[in-house]
Amino acid sequence: MVLLNKRQNEIVAYLATENDWIAANRIAESFDISVSTLRRDIEVINESFIEQESQVISKPGLGLRFTIGSHFTGLHACSAGQRNEIFATKRLVGIVTDLLTQAPQPLSISTLSEKYFVSRSSIVEDLKKAESWLENFSLHMFRDHTGTYIKGDDLNIRVAMKEIIAHSFFSRHQIADSRIDRFSHTELVEQFGKVNVENCISLMSLIERDLSVAISEPYYTNLFSHLLVTIKRAVGLAAQSEIETFNRYMSREWTIAEKAVSWLEKEYNLSLPEIEVSYIYQYIISSGHHTLAKDPQTPLSPRSEADEYADKLISCCSHELGLNLRLDKKLHDGLALHIKPMLNRLAYGIAIHNPLLDEIKHEFLTAFSAVTRAVEKLVGCHATSTVSEDEIAYLTLYIQAALDKFSAKKKIIIVCSSGVGTSQLLASRINRAFPEWEIVDIVPGSQLDVTLAVKACDLIISTIKLEGMELPVAYVSALFSKKDIARISEKIIFNENMKEKDNAR
Structure with a gap:
């Protein structure tokens, strides 16, 4: 059985609920994806439901419709789908948030039933789903005469709450660099309270002011979520962390974290354990677009x-x-700036959510696969924990940007001293390696100047030595091996670097 991701499960649920023909562009707009991405999702969905004799059918002029076969057993999910089942309804999100906020204090089924206006049996079913989801975070649900409660490490409870915030509120609206957009703001207020949300936004502004930077996404959302979890847990009178042994630092970031904790204590009239300073510090140094304080003596x-x-x-x-x-x-410098806080995140076990993960995996599969294999090789070299797909997707964007330099259309002239057959073989292999490029001509060295006088090109690829050329020249063998592809890529990158230096002058 092919496993579906969260969006694909949601598409099936959407189509099954409508039970009618729906235009493809309308479905794509509902999920904020392109029609081509929707088509790929439909292919996966149909392959997944083949054993249940169910499928999404398409008809010109009508759109898409989900047909339920005789062996259909309901919407199944992949492991990721099961993991994300908790986000299916606001009630489930609310119940799990309440349990995590109170942990390890109990909540009765009657209390939850009255709060969410559903029967006790419905709450019992919801708790079963919640229990299964919580196991992903090494958290366990217990039931006794006092009610239902969660037990587990405080850090795992926080991670679970952050997961809820990231997936329930921020992943639905992919609005670039929008901070807390109005859609997410409304839903956060509904779940966590207006005062708490506004206080988080205010505290984020204070932290950015002291850092003298604007924290970019997804780091803003990550730190915001942590602060909201801290407030919700503290105000909910949850058990405080008992960790007393941790590193303290003489740095600007540590001082800012101390000020943030003091601000929370004053605002809510409560006392927080000092480990909260360490937690906020970890998030600050794991965020992008800021300069870490350094000792000038070192x-x-x-x-x-x-x-x-x-x-x-x-x-x-x-x-x-x-x-x-x-x-x-440019690739190295961009990656190094991104990797610096990434290594801190890996060291402190801080996860980030990438709302474009599925899109990146679909659209840039070659680069994503290459980065995945590369990262797996580096785990042992750098004593880092396993790198998540969310992190890999962000790294992929840098590699893909570098690859785009090769896929960009270029006009090339091939200079070859060999016979027609060899030159055609060379042209064929260049076309296969760089399909976007246009070979404007294949000429012997003696005809190159004449050809350049009437035909424009961006790059010359030659099997013979050329003198006094102003255009970039990449030298290759007539058989065009993998080493030759590498030589061409070196020449392109070298030329790009020279252009950037000239533009910087």
Whole structure:
């Protein structure tokens, strides 16, 4: 059975509920995806439901419709789907949030039944789903005469609450760099209270002011979620963390974290354990677009761990992709800046949510697969924990941006001294390696100047030595091996670097 992701399960539920023909563009708009992405999802859905004799059928002029077969047993889900079942209804989200907020204090079924206006039997069924979901975070549900309650590590409780916030409120509306958009704001207020949400927004502004930066997504959402969880747990009179042994730092980030905790204590008239300072500090140094405070007395290593990780990642990806990306300084610098806080996140066990994960996996599968294999090789080298698909998807965007330099249309001239058959073989292999490129001509060296006088090109690929050329020249063998592809990629990247230097002057 093919497993469905969260969106694909939601598409099936949407179509099954409508039970009628629906235009493809209307469905795509509902899920904020392109029609082409919807078509790929439908292919996966149909393959998944083939054993149940159910499928999504398409008819021109009518749209899409889900037909239920005789062996249909209901909407099944993949492991990710089961994991995300908790987000299916607001009631389920509310019940789990209440239990996590109160943990380890109990809540009675009667209390939950009255709050959500449903029968006790409905609450019992919801609790079964909640129990299954909570096991993903090593949290356990117990029932006794006092009610139902959750037991587990405080950090795991926080992670579960952050998962709810990330997937229930922020993943529905992919609005670039919108901070807390109006849709998410309304739903957060409904679940966590207006005062708590507004206080989180205010505290985030204070932290950004002290850092002298604007924290970008997804780091803003990550820190915001942590602060909201901290407030909700503290105000809910949940048991406080008993961790007393942890590192303290003499840095600007630590001071800002201390100020944030003091602000919360004053605002809510309560006392928080000092470990809360450490938690906020970890999120701050795991966020992008800020400069860590450094001791001026300590000379910095010219090669940081992030630089080394970026180098190794690029090297591994180059090997996987058959292209040489090692000379791409822009790629290295961008990756190193991203990797620096990423290594902190891995060290502190801080997860980030990437709302574009499924899109990136579909649209940039080659790059995503290469980065995945590269990261797996680097786990042992850098003593890092397993890197999540969300993190891999962000790294993929940097690699894909570098690959786009090769896929961009280029006009090339091939200079070859061999016979017609060899030159045609060379042209064929270049076309296969770089399908977007246009071969404007294939000429012998003696005819190159004449050809350049009447035909424009971006790159010359030659099997013979050329003198006095102003255009970039990549030298290859007549048989065009993988090494030749690497040489061409080096020349393209070198040329891009030179252009950037000229533009910077």
